[in-house]
Amino acid sequence: xxxxxxxxxxxxxxxxxxxxxxxxxxxxxxxxxxxxxxxxxxxxxxxxxxxxxxxxxxxxxxxxxxxxxxxxxxxxxxxxxxxxxxxxxxxxxxxxxxxxxxxxxxxxxxxxxxxxxxxxxxxxxxxxxxxxxxxxxxxxxxxxxxxxxxxxxxxxxxxxx
Amino acid sequence: xxxxxxxxxxxxxxxxxxxxxxxxxxxxxxxxxxxxxxxxxxxxxxxxxxxxxxxxxxxxxxxxxxxxxxxxxxxxxxxxxxxxxxxxxxxxxxxxxxxxxxxxxxxxxxxxxxxxxxxxxxxxxxxxxxxxxxxxxxxxxxxxxxxxxxxxxxxxxxxxxxxxxxxxxxxxxxxxxxxxxxxxxxxxxxxxxxxxxxxxxxxxxxxxx
Numbered sequence: 001x002x003x004x005x006x007x008x009x010x011x012x013x014x015x016x017x018x019x020x021x022x023x024x025x026x027x028x029x030x031x032x033x034x035x036x037x038x039x040x041x042x043x044x045x046x047x048x049x050x051x052x053x054x055x056x057x058x059x060x061x062x063x064x065x066x067x068x069x070x071x072x073x074x075x076x077x078x079x080x081x082x083x084x085x086x087x088x089x090x091x092x093x094x095x096x097x098x099x100x101x102x103x104x105x106x107x108x109x110x111x112x113x114x115x116x117x118x119x120x121x122x123x124x125x126x127x128x129x130x131x132x133x134x135x136x137x138x139x140x141x142x143x144x145x146x147x148x149x150x151x152x153x154x155x156x157x158x159x160x161x
Numbered sequence: 162x163x164x165x166x167x168x169x170x171x172x173x174x175x176x177x178x179x180x181x182x183x184x185x186x187x188x189x190x191x192x193x194x195x196x197x198x199x200x201x202x203x204x205x206x207x208x209x210x211x212x213x214x215x216x217x218x219x220x221x222x223x224x225x226x227x228x229x230x231x232x233x234x235x236x237x238x239x240x241x242x243x244x245x246x247x248x249x250x251x252x253x254x255x256x257x258x259x260x261x262x263x264x265x266x267x268x269x270x271x272x273x274x275x276x277x278x279x280x281x282x283x284x285x286x287x288x289x290x291x292x293x294x295x296x297x298x299x300x301x302x303x304x305x306x307x308x309x310x311x312x313x314x315x316x317x318x319x320x321x322x323x324x325x326x327x328x329x330x331x332x333x334x335x336x337x338x339x340x341x342x343x344x345x346x347x348x349x350x351x352x353x354x355x356x357x358x359x360x361x362x363x364x365x366x367x368x369x370x
Contacts, residue, residue, distance in 0.1 A: 008215070008224075009319050024224035025315020028323060049323055096320035097232050097308040108323045137316025139225060154227055154312060155270075 004141065007031075010063035012045035012072050014079055017144040024139045026092035028109035030065065030116045030132070031140050033089045034072055034125065035147040036081035042144035043072045043081075049108070050115030065115035073123055088125045089149050089161055090116050091140050093132040109133065129161035178366045180209040182297050183335040183350075186290035191339070193285045198258055200342055208336035212351075217318055217332060221246055221349050224315030228252075229271075231283025232321055233307040235291070239300045239361045241354035243290070244321050245283045246314065251346035252279060258341060276309055283307045290335070290350060298365035321353070331359070 004020045007013050009029060015021050017040035023031045026046065034043040045068040049055065052064035061067040077083055093113035113132045120127050131138065131151055141150040151159040183206045191204035218224040229252040231245045247255070256275045259282075271279060284307055291302045310317055333352040339345065354362055 009315070009322070025218070025313035025317075025319070027312065027316030027318070027320035029316075029319040048319060094316070094320070096230075096310045096312060096317055108320070135310075137312040139313065139315075 007044045007046045009046050010048050010060055012043065012062040012068055012075070014041065014043040014072070014075050015144050016041050016079075020144060021142040022140065025137050026140065027094050027096045027137045028092070028112060030090055030092040030109075030112045031138075031142075031149075032065075032069060032072065032116055032120075033091075033140075033142045033149055034069075034076055034081075034086050035089070035142075035144070036076065036085045037087070037147050038085055039081050040144055041076055041079055041081045042142055042147070043076045044140075044142050045069065045072045047112060047116065050111045065112060065119050069116065069119035069123055069125075073125065083124075086125055087128045087147070088120050089129040089142075089147075090120075090127065091131045091138050091149060091151055091161070094134050094136055094138070096135060096137065098135065131159055131161050175363060175366070176209065176211075178297070179211075179333060180206070182293050182366075183209045183290070185296070186286075186293035186335075187337055188289075189292060190286050190289035190337075193289060194282070194339070194341075197281070197285065198341065200258070202339055202341045204337055204339045206335055206337055208334070210334050211331050212334045213331060214318075214322060217334070217351065218314050220334065221314050222248070224313060224318075226314045227312070228314050228317065229279050230310045230312070230314075230317040230321075231280060231287070231307045232310065232317075233283075233287060234305045235302050236305075237301040237303040239298070239302065239354055239358035239365075241352065241358050242321060243287045243304070244317070244351040244353065245286050246317070246349040246351070247279070247282075248347065249311070251348070254344050254346060255279075255282060258344065271311070280307050280309050283309070286337070286348060286350060290352070294352075294362070298362050300362065300365055333359075 021044040052058035061071040093109040187204040194202040335350040337348040
């Protein structure tokens with residue numbers, strides 16, 4: 001795919017139509033897609049963890065839900081997006097490994113989703129669609145032309161949100 | 162906080178020590194697998210290195226490569242976790258050899274027995290490695306029961322890195338080649354010690370500067 005920018009784990013990027021943003025293999029991570037439909041400007045953050053305050057090494061803002069979302073929003077506004085137009089879609093937050101002992105750190109997918117929703121609420125960005133949870137990985141392609149997010153999985157079909 | 166540097170570069174002596182751990186672990190695993198499969202299994206370790214986390218997905222073929230991942234946590238004096246990855250085709254061949262069952266080439270479902278066999282395989286690989294590491298470092302490693310996941314490398318990695326990657330950026334990577342009855346396969350073992358545990362391990366190996 002030549003008109004795509006790949007966003008790796010703990011990265012965030014913005015793109016203007018017709019360039020698409022993709023993230024391959026989102027497991028317990030969450031892909032947060034912000035979109036300004038008028039400016040046709042999109043931003044994607046591939047977050048790994050819910051909370052930067054629990055890390056001793058919080059420099060990389062894109063790694064954590066609580067810091068990635070405000071930072072991505074600021075990047076988009078700096079690039080010409082209008083905050084009141086921006087909407088959000090999220091995908092990911094799976095629990096990939098089933099452990100007998102339900103340890104808190106194994107619920108990381110769920111906690112990532114909760115933290116992303118909370119950060120969006122704090123930022124005043126409406127969450128208009130989500131495909132989260134369950135136990136399988138997702139690859140996403142975020143069209144900055146339409147705002148649609150195309151989700152692919154290995155054994156659980158495809159979906160558009 | 163202990164600064165390990167990024168990417169972490171080990172001296173030749175340190176890498177040699179870790180390579181030796183990998184080799185002995187592979188030797189033990191080959192013996193255990195030979196007994197389990199009731200056939201001769203040879204195993205070698207062509208590659209041992211410290212990898213920055215950002216290069217892990219590329220090393221096994223890219224984030225969307227479909228693999229079998231077996232994951233377990235380690236508690237004890239040097240906590241961390243281990244992830245053993247098998248490309249899907251290799252996993253299929255091994256399950257066939259193990260169960261004498263004919264899995265279809267495009268099958269992404271291994272069935273209950275096949276999954277159980279993969280977990281056992283992961284158990285053998287990781288257990289052999291931990292035993293070798295324990296022998297070299299005189300540290301105690303207590304593994305949890307392994308868990309299996311069949312999915313994209315990227316999705317699996319993201320899900321194990323969260324417990325590791327909060328404060329550490331380096332993993333210990335061992336590539337394993339195995340050969341049995343004219344078949345061959347490759348497995349990737351990633352040892353993810355917590356930052357302090359890695360220092361502890363290198364100290365115990367007597368090669369940390």
